[in-house]
Amino acid sequence: MKTIDTEQSAEPEGRRSIGARRNPDSAEAILEAAEAVLLESGYAGFSIEAVARRARAGKPTIYRWWPSKAALLLDVYRRQKGDVGHPDTGSLEEDLYQLARSLFTLWRDTPAGPIFRSIIAEAQSDAKAAEALADYGAERRRHSGRMTERAIARGEARPDANPKVVADLVSSYAWTHLLTNRLDEDDDTLRAAIRTIVRGVLA
Amino acid sequence: MKTIDTEQSAEPEGRRSIGARRNPDSAEAILEAAEAVLLESGYAGFSIEAVARRARAGKPTIYRWWPSKAALLLDVYRRQKGDVGHPDTGSLEEDLYQLARSLFTLWRDTPAGPIFRSIIAEAQSDAKAAEALADYGAERRRHSGRMTERAIARGEARPDANPKVVADLVSSYAWTHLLTNRLDEDDDTLRAAIRTIVRGVLA
DNA sequence: CTCCATCGATACGATACGTTCCGTTATATA
DNA sequence: TATATAACGGAACGTATCGTATCGATGGAG
Incomplete structure (x- = not known):
């Protein structure tokens, strides 16, 4: 996640700036x-x-x-984000399910949920927050894209599957459920969503 | 979409309330x-x-x-929302693609996009807006779920496919792209996302 | 001991919220 | 046409928040 300006790089030049030591x-x-x-x-x-x-x-x-x-x-x-794990169970569907479930749980049961919602809300009227959020999202998609990459490597997924798109679908699903108070979704439905992404719906 | 309180049902009883006629x-x-x-x-x-x-x-x-x-x-x-169409092309993938594409286009090229973003942002700090948004989302998922229902009926999709989950995946994808300034996504990527939902990624 | 940066506290101008009052204008009724 | 009613624009208000300025006090470093 981008830092915006938090650490105020070295010499702010704002005041006298001899030694800015933060308490x-x-x-x-x-x-x-x-x-x-x-x-x-x-x-x-x-x-x-x-x-x-x-x-x-x-x-x-x-x-x-x-x-x-x-x-x-x-x-x-x-x-305080507990950085959700990125499991490697040998099954793409299981990996993605565990990722989504741990995101749902983290956001529902810890301060990370309300905080992340606030950042998204803030990003709608603050350009710097928006940029930081975009960077963070891109990095997360790259990271969880590894799951699909591994599945392709082991021959489970098609070679032309797009790892970033898969990660985008999963995280988009989690985001909207966070933003619309639907983190209490039952396990069957969440599993159905992941199954749809992995297996599709065709007969 | 829920009305919150706009039309101020009949007799507000707020003032003398003989006739509240809006200009x-x-x-x-x-x-x-x-x-x-x-x-x-x-x-x-x-x-x-x-x-x-x-x-x-x-x-x-x-x-x-x-x-x-x-x-x-x-x-x-x-x-002013131009109510995106819900096409019926005979192909679920094409239907969902056209739905997503028209959503992206509507949100990118008309005031509907910024306005909808604002409503989502507002819903993060206003309970009534959140409820209205939830109702609206549920109604939309029910509505676009029809596409998958038709696909099941014609034997294109599996009978156990979950229409609301499919609709949720598509609209979630659109929502997050709206919220993170990614409505200019190229056609190939959007098609890949829809293809993933319909066909999955398994080899 | 003497600097000097940070601290908490307070006050400030600016902006926005949501409300109250006032004088005016438009409409419905008699 | 005359009168009552109510919505109107405008101004002001009290509260809250933003972000900044200024103060005296505290405490570590030389």
């Missing part, structure tokens, strides 16, 4: 507060001021280290 | 202004005040007829 305790408290606010009030209640109040920090301190709400959001996400 | 010219001007603002400035610039300025209307006039930004957004979308 780790303060930054950590802010990130924790941001996560807590996001979890309790969702994207609607996520404001810099709410985060500052909760962290007992000053707003300027937040703005000193994060140039925008989007940057803070991305840092919060990066800080 | 069609005014309402039309507001909807046109909202569409124009959305097109020019996107979701970021879409504010009630901006719409009121552009329509030369008073804010209270807007709030009288639309209870929230989300309601106005939904009305704008409903007013």
Whole structure:
């Protein structure tokens, strides 16, 4: 995931800039507060001021280290996402199912879900968040495309199958279910979706 | 699509409520202004005040007829979406491709795209917009599920294929491409995505 | 001890939300 | 035609948030 500006590369040249040393305790408290606010009030209640109040920090301190709400959001996400596994079971359908299921579970049962939703929402009105999100998505598709590549290599999938397209279909399915509160989908339906991608629907 | 509260059913009982007659010219001007603002400035610039300025209307006039930004957004979308066709070519793959292509084109070349993005964004922080969006999505999946139902009936698709899942996969793919600025996807890739759903990737 | 960067706190201008009031205009009824 | 009714545009309000500016206090480094 792209960094936007978080680490404020070396010399911001903004103030006197002799030594910009960030207080780790303060930054950590802010990130924790941001996560807590996001979890309790969702994207609607996520404001810099709410985060500052909760962290007992000053707003300027937040703005000193994060140039925008989007940057803070991305840092919060990066800080705690449990990076879903990319299993290698020997069966493409099983691999993709486990990928999708762990995404659904992660997003439903951990702060990662609300946080990721917030980033997507923010990206609809913040160009930098949009770019970061696009980079992140492309990297994820490349990564989970490996599953299909392996299936092609072992002769399970057709050589002309498009790994990125397969990854795109799976992650698109997960995204829209996240965005429309459908992460509680029953296992049969999720399996049917993955089976459709792998086997198709033709008679 | 659910109406939220737009038409303010009959007797609002809010004021004296003898006859609440809406001025069609005014309402039309507001909807046109909202569409124009959305097109020019996107979701970021879409504010009630901006719409009121552009329509030369008073804010209270807007709030009288639309209870929230989300309601106005939904009305704008409903007013001008060209309702993509649901072709019946005799081939499921061709039907789904044409559905997806017309969705991509509609969203890329008309105001419907930015407007729909805005509704999705709004739904992430407005419960009523979220519910309306969920209803709309369910109705769309039911509707485009007909394509797969026909394919099953004519023996093209397996009887155990799940029409709603197929529709969900196609629309999810379109949604995420809308949300991540990838509506300009080349035809080969879009066809590959549809082909994957219909035929799968197995050797 | 003396710098000096960071800190929390507070205040600020700007923008937007949603509401209230006011004076005007248009329409329906008598 | 005359009157009542209600929607209208406009202005202002109080609240909330954004992002910035300024302050005195704290604490580590030389």
